Amino acid sequence: xxxxxxxxxxxxxxxxxxxxxxxxxxxxxxxxxxxxxxxxxxxxxxxxxxxxxxxxxxxxxxxxxxxxxxxxxxxxxxxxxxxxxxxxxxxxxxxxxxxxxxxxxxxxxxxxxxxxxxxxxxxxxxxxxxxxxxxxxxxxxxxxxxxxxxxxxxxxxxxxxxxxxxxxxxxxxxxxxxxxxxxxxxxxxxxxxxxxxxxxxxxxxxxxxxxxxxxxxxxxxxxxxxxxxxxxxxxxxxxxxxxxxxxxxxxxxxxxxxxxxxxxxxxxxxxxxxxxxxxxxxxxxxxxxxxxxxxxxxxxxxxxxxxxxxxxxxxxxxxxxxxxxxxxxxxxxxxxxxxxxxxxxxxxxxxxxxx
Ligand code: PLP
Ligand code: COI
Numbered sequence: 001x002x003x004x005x006x007x008x009x010x011x012x013x014x015x016x017x018x019x020x021x022x023x024x025x026x027x028x029x030x031x032x033x034x035x036x037x038x039x040x041x042x043x044x045x046x047x048x049x050x051x052x053x054x055x056x057x058x059x060x061x062x063x064x065x066x067x068x069x070x071x072x073x074x075x076x077x078x079x080x081x082x083x084x085x086x087x088x089x090x091x092x093x094x095x096x097x098x099x100x101x102x103x104x105x106x107x108x109x110x111x112x113x114x115x116x117x118x119x120x121x122x123x124x125x126x127x128x129x130x131x132x133x134x135x136x137x138x139x140x141x142x143x144x145x146x147x148x149x150x151x152x153x154x155x156x157x158x159x160x161x162x163x164x165x166x167x168x169x170x171x172x173x174x175x176x177x178x179x180x181x182x183x184x185x186x187x188x189x190x191x192x193x194x195x196x197x198x199x200x201x202x203x204x205x206x207x208x209x210x211x212x213x214x215x216x217x218x219x220x221x222x223x224x225x226x227x228x229x230x231x232x233x234x235x236x237x238x239x240x241x242x243x244x245x246x247x248x249x250x251x252x253x254x255x256x257x258x259x260x261x262x263x264x265x266x267x268x269x270x271x272x273x274x275x276x277x278x279x280x281x282x283x284x285x286x287x288x289x290x291x292x293x294x295x296x297x298x299x300x301x302x303x304x305x306x307x308x309x310x311x312x313x314x315x316x317x318x319x320x321x322x323x324x325x326x327x328x329x330x331x332x333x334x335x336x337x338x339x340x341x342x343x344x345x346x347x348x349x350x351x352x353x354x355x
Contacts, residue, residue, distance in 0.1 A: 001045060001110050003033070003117050008049035019129035022165035024302060029125045029134075029161040033114045036143075037104050037155040045110065047118055050160070056145040060152040065198040066142035068097040071301045073164075074119050074134040074354065076126045077342030082119060083351040084136075085301075085340055087112045089258045094138060096256075097194040102151040103140055111138065112352070118159055119354050127163050130341075131171065135164040135302065167234070167302040168216060172333065174309025174323050175298075177219040177232055178210030179281060181314055185230065185253075187223035192230075192253035203233055215312055217298070221281060223253065228278045235300035236260040237308075239284065240328050241293045244273040251278075259299040259336075265348060266335055272328065281313060288318045295326030297333075305333040 013030045028050055035045040061067050070090045075083050091111040098105045115136055119126070126134045138159045142152030168175050183206045186192025191199055206218045219237065222228040230248055231237055236257040238247045245267055250256050267274045287293035288311070296308040309323035338344030339351065 001107070001113070003114060004044055004046045005117075005121070006046065006048045012049045016125060017163070019127045019132045019163075019165075022127065022132055022163055023169075024164050024167045025135060025137075025162050027162060029122045029163070031118060031121055031161075033118045033159040035114075035157050037157065038153065040104075042104070042106075042157075045114060047114075047121060053156070055143070058145045058147055060142040060144045060146060063147060064142075064149060065196070065201075066101055066103065066152055067197040068094065068101055068103060068140050069195055069197065070094050070136075070138040071195075072115070072136040072138070073301055073340075074126050074136060074161075075340045075342070075351075076128055076133075079342070081342070082123055082126050082134075082354040083340075083342065084112075084115065084119070084354060085352075086258055086262065086350050087115060087352050089261070090138070093195060093256060093258070094140075097196060098140065100191060100194040101196055103142070104155060106140075106157055114138075114159055116352075116354050118161060122161055123354075125161060125163050131337075132163065132165055135162045136160075137162065164302075167300075167304075168306060172304075172307070172325070174307040174320070174325060175217060176215045176310035176312065176317075177217045177308060178206070178213060178215035179219045179221065179229075179311060179313040180206040180210075181221065181226060184223040184226070185220040185233075188251070188253060190223075190253065193250070193256060195255060200233075207233060210312075213312065215310075219311065222278075227280045227282075229281055229284060230254050231257075232298050235298035235303045235306065237296065237298050238263065239279065239287075239293055240295035240326060241287055243328075244275065245328065246275045246277060246279055248278060249276040257300055259301055259304070262348075262350065263299050263305070263332055263336065267332060269347075270331065270335065285311070285313060285318055288320055294321045295329050296320050297326075297329040305329065305336060 144152035
C-alpha cells in the first residue's frame with residue numbers, strides 16, 4: 001500500500017533540541033502518519049506535517065475512551081543506521097488491543113511500513129547520544145460524533161515521534177516503587193492486557209499519592225486478593241531470588257510486554273533460570289528481608305531495564321540490595337541495550353533496519 005507524503009515547508013519545521021536537553025515525551029518531530037477508517041475500510045495512508053486535530057466535542061473517544069496505542073523506539077547504531085526493536089510484535093499487540101476495544105485492526109505490514117517511512121523521513125531526529133532514542137507512538141482513536149455508547153463507525157490511526165531521554169530522570173540507577181494496597185489497576189475479564197488509555201487514567205490517583213511520598217512509580221497487586229504482584233505503572237517486573245529470575249505470569253490483567261518477552265529469551269540464552277509464576281507481596285518482602293531476593297528490576301520500552309532499590313508497602317519501606325544495581329540486572333541491561341544500540345551482535349534477529 002502506497003503512502004502519500006506531503007512535505008513540510010522550511011517554516012513548518014521545528015528547531016531540533018540538543019540530545020542533552022531531551023526528557024521523555026515532551027517534543028515531537030516535524031511529521032506524523034495518519035489514515036482514516038470509515039465505511040468499514042481504511043482510506044489513503046499519509047505522512048503529513050505535524051498538526052493538531054480538530055475534533056467535534058461529541059467525538060466518541062473524548063467520552064468513552066475507545067482508544068489504543070503502542071510504544072516503540074528507534075535506535076541509532078554506531079554506523080549511523082537506524083533500527084526498530086521487534087516492530088511486528090507491536091503490530092500484533094496493537095491488533096489484539098484493537099479486538100479487545102472493538103476497533104478495526106491494521107494490516108501488520110502497513111503498521112511497520114508506516115513507521116519505517118516516517119522514521120526514514122525524520123532520520124535527523126533520531127538522537128546520536130548514548131541512551132537517547134526516538135520514541136514512536138502509534139495510536140488509534142474513535143472519531144464518530146455520537147453520545148450513544150457503541151463502537152464508533154469512524155477511526156483515526158496516527159503515529160507521532162518524540163526524541164527521548166530516559167523515562168526516569170535518574171536513568172539507570174535504582175528507582176523506588178509504592179505498592180498500591182487500596183486501589184487496583186486491572187481486574188480479570190477487564191482490559192488490563194490491552195494497551196488502552198483507559199488503563200492509565202485510573203492509576204493517576206495512586207501515582208499522585210506515591211509521588212507525594214517520593215516514589216516515582218506504583219506497583220500494582222492483583223485485583224481479587226490484593227496479594228500477588230502484577231506490574232508497575234508502565235513496566236513489567238522481575239525479581240532475582242536465590243540467583244533465579246521470577247516474573248508474574250501473563251494472566252490477562254497485565255500487559256504482554258515485549259521487553260518482558262525479550263528479557264525472558266535473553267536470560268535463558270545467558271543460562272539463567274527464569275520462572276513465570278505468581279509471587280505474593282508478603283513473600284517478596286520476607287525474601288527481601290532475609291536477603292534471598294537481592295535484585296528487582298522493571299522492564300519496558302520507555303523504561304528499558306530499570307533497577308528497583310526500594311519498595312514501600314503499607315507504611316513501611318524496604319531496601320533491595322542496599323539500593324545498589326545487582327549483577328544480573330546489570331548483565332541483562334548490558335546485553336539488551338547492547339543489542340538495541342548495535343554494540344553487541346543481534347543473535348536473536350530482533351533489530352529491524354530502517355531502510
Ligand atoms: N506494562 C505497562 C502497563 C506498560 O504501559 C508497558 C509499556 O509499554 C509495559 C508493561 C512494558 O511493555 P513493553 O515492554 O512492550 O514496552
Ligand atoms: C512504553 O514503554 O512504551 C509505554 O507505553 C509506557 C508509557 C505508558 C509511558
